[in-house]
């Protein structure tokens with residue numbers, strides 16, 4: 478079989494890109510995700526990666542060529558090299574993809590991680606809250622549920638990535654592969670009527686809170702069946718019915734909103750809680766300080782969840798912070814703060830559960846810092862070349878999903894085949910969701926202004 482490699486929409490304007498250099502040559506074996514070609518967009522120099530494994534059959538554009546988004550630039554085949562055709566020309570000397578010529582700012586991240594005293598495992602992480610003594614024995618059904626959700630999120634995001642590389646996803650994607658344990662562990666500690674406020678990277682949070690993969694997929698494609706009627710797109714996913722408030726792409730901006738929602742819950746004398754998810758980049762924004770401080774002085778039932786994936790776009794945290802951990806900032810607000818291993822779903826769940834219990838009984842907010850890593854670039858136009866490949870490999874070796882799988886097999890006697898079946902079910906669910914999204918109708922022009930200028934009715938009445 479022959480597979481077309483099309484130019485994905487990597488630039489900001491959707492205009493042509495210029496081929497700079499091929500990183501592969503005809504006959505060469507490539508793996509999914511391997512960089513194929515360096516291109517210049519209107520925004521940056523980026524690499525286009527292989528959407529599947531195979532052998533390079535032919536290269537259809539040469540360095541210097543301007544190529545339209547959606548144009549076929551190469552072909553892959555599953556035939557072994559002996560059967561592969563000749564090159565179309567323009568092939569440069571083969572070299573290691575690790576040495577791509579894109580702008581790069583390598584950081585001494587290992588040293589800085591050491592300086593920051595980052596926890597290497599959940600055992601080294603601080604124990605959250607004085608309720609640690611109430612640690613429940615993790616039930617195998619809960620761990621299985623969390624495993625399934627992490628797999629579902631990973632399969633969905635990986636599938637979207639493949640489709641993006643084929644030019645089939647409109648807009649860009651902010652992906653969270655590697656961070657699934659945080660979304661899943663935190664949301665497992667919540668009730669359906671609790672609410673979450675997410676960011677520009679929301680897919681994992683929405684699925685973990687119970688959002689439908691079909692409705693998320695449809696939203697990404699701007700369809701009428703999307704969770705925000707096709708108006709929000711990837712950065713404004715919303716599913717009020719399961720407690721996912723409209724997500725907010727302004728860094729740090731959801732923190733005061735979550736504090737306000739939590740204060741509302743308190744004033745209404747409910748025991749519901751709110752969660753604000755944000756990144757390490759958000760911790761230096763003014764809105765965050767105002768929001769956490771307000772929640773602290775009002776004992777509002779809110780959990781501030783910082784996903785410290787080490788980078789805010791291309792900026793490493795060591796350039797943004799003079800303190801060793803983000804959690805220690807909690808002291809300045811007079812609330813508890815804990816740094817926890819975000820690659821361990823059990824540690825995440827237990828820490829979140831203690832913070833939620835504290836909030837529900839009226840004792841106020843907690844700041845939870847989860848250390849983690851995003852495997853992909855910041856968004857799909859970012860190859861992440863400012864990062865050291867060893868650093869990435871090191872974090873990948875602690876991937877939360879195989880770790881959870883091993884735990885299920887060794888500590889809970891789960892059958893490998895049952896776990897394989899869960900993975901296959903998730904893959905089928907993801908593919909069905911994407912097929913649903915792609916075949917769904919576009920919103921009608923008459924719907925364009927609907928819900929555009931008023932709050933969602935469910936939000937107005939405070940009832941998700």
Ligand SMILES: Cc1ncc(C[n+]2csc(CCOP(=O)(O)OP(=O)(O)O)c2C)c(N)n1
Nearest residue numbers: 678726727728756757758759786788789790
């Ligand atoms: C107030 C504001 N400033 C800048 C941006 C542009 N921007 C979008 S995401 C991002 C990085 C955020 O990093 P972090 O908070 O660590 O979240 P992550 O992307 O790592 O999940 C930036 C700077 C923005 N959306 N809002």
Ligand SMILES: [Mg+2]
Nearest residue numbers: 756757788789
């Ligand atoms: Mg970050």
